[in-house]
Amino acid sequence: MTLKGKLEDYTEDEFLALITELYENRAGRRGTELESFRDRIISNFKKITEHPDGADVLTRPPAGSDKSPQGVINRIKEWRAANGKPGFKPA
Template structure:
């Protein structure tokens, strides 16, 4: 998967694929670290990768639920969302 420089360069579908690659992807620790670092960089959310690994209320978030959290937070912060499909 091509890593893009900012969240608004991703469609929701692309970012769901990206999140799932982090959650269920390869067993290559260096690659996983790279993806997690990129996730934290582009989302800008204060919880960072905790959205994936340590969700609120100890409920495992699906990629779609993480997308919804990001959309709501970014809108509240006046930040751009995802690119249109």
């Protein structure tokens, strides 16, 4: 899986697929392969989203909020819009 250097290089659907794979591990990775995959995705996520909560956006959503991959996307979109950051590229 090729990771992109900026959030605005992803369409929303591409980023949703990436977050969904992180949550669900549909590829069936195990052991060090799974650990390495998660580390790469989370490190890239923190860098490209620029969200001050970093990986907590993925692992510690606010009480009562949507904990799904789409909920993560929505929190990122809201924060970036509120802070004048570009969003996802058009589909």
